[in-house]
Amino acid sequence: MTAPYACQPQDSRGRLWPERMSTFRSPWQRDRDRIIHSSAFRRLKHKTQVFVEHDGKEYRGxxxxxxxxxxxxxxxxxxxxxxxxDLNTDLAEAVALAHDLGHPPFGHTGEDALAALMEPFGGFDHNAQALRIVTRLERHYADFDGLNLTWETLEGIAKHNGPILDRNDAGDPLPAPLPYALAEVDAAWDLELHTNASAEAQVAAVADxxxxxxxDLHDGLRAELFTEEELAELPVIxxxxxxxxxxxxxxxxxxxRHEALRRVFGVMVEDVIAVAxxxxxxxxxxxxxxxxxMEGPIIRFSKPLYQNIKAIKSFLFQRMYxxxxxxxxxxxxxxxxxxxxxxxxxxxxxxPESWQRAILLAGDETDRARIVLDYVAGMTDRYAIAEHQRLFPE
Structure with a gap:
């Protein structure tokens, strides 16, 4: 039994391309399953967070x-x-599973590089790219491009980190430039970018x-970028x-190490639940x-823990990132x-030939750049490294 403020399957705004309801899965169970079976989800296996996957050098493991x-x-x-x-766990899970689909190879380093390259062509943002993937680039179904996810899951992908647009005093959205991939989806189906996301999507953001x-604490220790003794000087840890x-x-x-860090994990989860x-x-x-x-998110850390997490992040920024x-x-x-x-x-x-055909159909340089972006952003670390070695032999 879910709470009245939870998203209810029977109240879902549906899909852009109407489909018959499943007899044994809720709309968000179906979204979750489509995400898990997507090509983009499988590619996450060889995309990295901080340490790049490559051949025989430091940090391979x-x-x-x-x-x-x-x-x-x-x-x-x-x-x-x-x-x-008492929220809808299926919707929270679906948004969580989709939240990183738009990340390019090489983590935030790859994103920074592509954002600079794409600045003349509408920019690059990994959340917007995730929307592009699930609405256009996954091409497996006979009746539509993308995964045809529900409005609530698309909203969660777009807004799990908070509203995209500001509101005026009347609560109406204030116009502002948007990443083109987000603007395209929002034009096809209003995602109400000036409001918060559902509580379930907010949960996915905090879970991230x-x-x-x-x-990152675990990985930094394993990479020997800092020690347990240094971590012991930090709050919570x-x-x-x-x-x-x-x-x-x-x-x-x-x-x-494991016993200590799982307690840190528990402190964060318990704090979020208590505050909510x-x-x-x-x-x-x-x-x-x-x-x-609402004016702000309902799901968040307490102010004292948030300040402690900021101290931990500052340490990680200097010693790891x-x-x-x-x-x-x-x-x-x-x-x-x-x-x-x-x-x-x-x-x-x-x-590859399929991407060459897409380029031939492109209207102008901006269209071509966006197709090249889709190709490069979809690469895994190992594929990007192998392609670079092939195209730029030393």
């Missing part, structure tokens, strides 16, 4: 997170939080924060290590639309993207 393992962890956290709050804060040492003195290093329960009890929303129309070895890798993979994109723009014959 099976223990570091990829976009796929991260996405599975986000979906697990989202289901847990949504279930505790929980998952990456937790696993220090008390977690102290509790493990009190309960399990002399525990071996790997077990001690308190706010929901005070505001008493009676529909999913009331959640959307900007570590000299990681920065060197960023330069290398940025060059890969910066080499390939203009080459494909100049000589589409270097692309």
């Amino acid at each position: 099976d223990y570091f997170r990829t976009r796929l393992t991260h996405t599975i962890e986000v979906a697990q956290v989202a289901r847990t939080i949504a279930g505790a709050l 924060d929980v998952a990456y804060n937790h696993h 220090g008390p977690a290590f102290a509790e493990v040492d009190r309960l399990h003195p002399g525990l071996d290093r790997m077990r001690r 329960e308190n706010r929901l009890a005070g505001l008493q929303p009676q529909s999913a639309q009331e959640i959307r129309d 900007r570590a000299p070895s990681v920065v060197d890798e960023r330069h290398r993979v940025t060059k890969i993207v910066n080499d390939m994109f203009p080459l494909f723009m100049k000589d589409p014959a270097k692309m």
